[in-house]
Amino acid sequence: MSLNKYLDVAPEVAQAIADHKPVVALESTIISHGMPYPQNVETALKVESIIRENGAVPATIAILGGRLKAGLSPEEIEYLGKKGHDVAKASRRDIAVLAARGADGATTVTTTMMIAHMAGIQVFATGGIGGVHRGAETTMDISADLEELAQTPVMVVCAGAKSILDLGLTLEYLETHGVPVIGYGTKELPAFYTRKSGFAVDYEIDTPADLAAAFHASLEMGLRGGMLVTNPIPEEYSMDPDVINKAIDEAVAQAEAQGIHGKETTPFLLAKVKDLTGGDSLDSNIQLVFNNARLAARTAAELVKL
Template identity: 45%
Template sequence: MSISAAVSDALAAGRPVVALESTIVAHGLPRPRNLDAARSFERLLRDAGVTPATVAVVDGVARVGLTAAELERIAEDPSVVKLSARDLAPAMALRVTGATTVAATALLAARAGIRVFSTGGIGGVHRGAARSFDESADLVALAGLPITVVSAGAKSVLDLPATLERLETLNITVLGYRTNRYPGFYLADSGLPIDWRVESAEDVVAVMAAQDALALHRAVLVANPLPAERQLDPRLHDRVLAEALAAADQRGVTGKGVTPFLLAYFQEHTGGASLEVNIDVATGNVVLGGQIATAWARRERSSATA
């Protein structure tokens, strides 16, 4: 694993760092908007005094923190593959270039010593999983990694009630950021309750510190909803989702190909509205992740001098 000089220096100095996944860049957003968004995410963090650490595998090297050229390659090269945690070792051994999912990003970021990771939406339990056993590796990975993940919940194309049940089974703490309701990615409110609510980045950091004190090496999931006025129209969402699921079933799309297919279907059949929501979701999570990382760094410095 290679940690960029900027990320390494920030970690050594106790400055805030936020990990960013690269699958959203390579497979979640269309070209050329994806590169613009990736640069924007990094710039938002730098402007806030936070070091961005976009994660990917480049020619077999797991990189935490990309150069401008590497970020462009991930965004523009159609041969870039999608890598979950289980794919990292083969990709490294075979010198493949790939974009990391939530599971793979969280793993590499945690190995580097990064405590905060911002993404759009996590993976979860797929619809029909009782028959297919189709469940994202994100959940299992997060059950064993001490990292705080900021997302707008799980993607709404998933079985959200089952996803929350699995998170409970895996003892993964879920915090609603200024909300008592679990967000549904494109939607501000999935209709499902959250047990724990926090009001500030400092509240999140207090939970992180308490988990450390208990030696609970599990992720903290911060569910950060879009403002209701910026969400996708719920009626449009529900109609397109039903159509997208039917189309995926008809075409035999399964496994890790499902989410990119559904997101592309949403973009096409919502007239691009879902794309704007997707970018808004990720942007809001990057901003909040930066605030949490800053509060965490401040707490760590205070603890070191106490």
């Protein structure tokens, strides 16, 4: 028995895969948990159009009515956006129960990678990955995204790890699991809202063609796991590191005081940071997602040539 029994690939996406055309996967947690309505729906549809403008077919991924979906209609995106936090945030551990119940789930980086791989999609654009949370040496709070990167052969294009995390420990964890961390045009890990973190990436690569060549070599060698491409937020949308770091420190302190933990941590911190920055962090978040979608589409277009 295969997970594919539960998988629905949208006709346009299935046709593109069959014709060896570029496809880019997109997650749905950003729609239901990452932004308020209607900005979430507007952003999701705009990301899909950016991917089309750059020569690829978008495949937004979610779980709807217990079905694993690779490719959503505008109506399905609207549905997820309106339901918001009423939709379960679905990681690897949640898939079986949601499928059995015929329930809905917004896919995280982990589940988007899983479903993309099942459908035959090799490139995925997101905002930022999860990682090792601050204080993880006592809480053991480490995102399942890192484990998925270690075992599922999908290229993930992001703006680095969310700066609410412990970036140094996140890089250490990825290194232990053999996941290459690539800086697109940078030797330094971007920190989501800002272009710099003070931590070095494994390799700097400067063109979509070279990104595609590196990932193609990994696939040809049969290496287990994915490849993480970190793409710095465009300079004009980058936030002042002092402002964002002060907001993050305050948000982390509030989360601890309120006993927030587990899968609630990231949505709580991102919402709190948005409030503390007067909405500037949300504007930056949207722009970095657009930037990652462009790079992912161009890389997917190069990958299908190999």
